[in-house]
Amino acid sequence: MRIVVIGADGQLGTDLLRVFPAESVLPLYWPEFDVTRREAAATVLAGLKPDVVINTAAFHRVDECEEAIGPAFEVNAFAVRDLARLCRDLGAVFVHFSTDYVFDGRKRTPYVEEDRPGPLSVYAASKLSGELFVEAYGERFFLIRTCGLYGLAGCREKGMNFVEAMLHFDRTGRRPIRVVDDQIVTPTSTAELAKGIAELIRTEAYGLYHMTNEGACSWYEFARMIFRLLGREAAIEPVDSASFGARARRPAYSVLENRGMAALGLPPFSSWEKALADYLRAKGLPVGG
Secondary structure (H helix, E strand, O other), X not given: OOEEEEOOOOHHHHHHHHHOOHHHEEEEOOOOOOOOOXXXXXXXXXXXXXXXXXXXXXXXXXXXXXXXXXXXXXXXXXXXXXXXHHHHHHXXXXXEEEEHHHOOOXXXXXXXXXXXXXXXXHHHHHHHHHHHHHHHHOOOEXXXXXXXXXXXXXXXXXXXXXXXXXXXXXXXXOOOEEEEOOOEEOOEEHHHHHHHHHHHHXXXXXXXXXXXXXXXXEHHHHXXXXXXXXXXXXXXXXEXXXXXXXXXXXXXXXXXXXXXXXXXXXXXXXXXXXXXXXXXXXXXXXXXX
């Protein structure tokens, strides 16, 4: 099986390279491979003759998307449309990632795949548009919604993932560290997500899936758990979203239920707390409990 990973140097892409046999994976990197350059991308992929194309490329600077509407839709929607068409024409399976932010957060129980989206921001609207293009133009595809990703490779586009940001603020003496406490999510390890993707694509049960770690917390609770696991004291101040002053609206509750995975009998993900502890250990940090 020939598996192309677009964005192979990102935090999810890096972990995807680890879960597939090295001889099976064909990594593609930005800017040499740019999903918005339609003709060049088509030429490269046609030459590689992939069986599976996994697209991790995204414009996910959520607040910046409020102003950069064109670039957000170019990467998150129109390029996805073109990749879905191309994979169909090449006879390749297309794997694409979306977000919990497609929901409006009014629900107070975990969202399932059948729940109706209601995007609150440009970023969310662009990602939902990408979903619709995959469903309209794709043939054999896995469309994955996930939440709050963090991985060892870090987040190239944002500079650092949430865990790294908290540790950085602590090292540099920021006091207090202000973190929103009114957005409930499920932080998800890219290492676990990558393993789940490897299991899922073997099923050939194409469609839309939610894939996150288990459980739920606020970003503030997530931050506190980082330092608790490390046995450190940190001055963390809970704030509401309005006080934080972000430009883009986020859903107040965007926990996802992995119902589709469970129906297939795939191994469940671990709790977000265990995944976080495993991540910190993998970084070589001393985790207590």
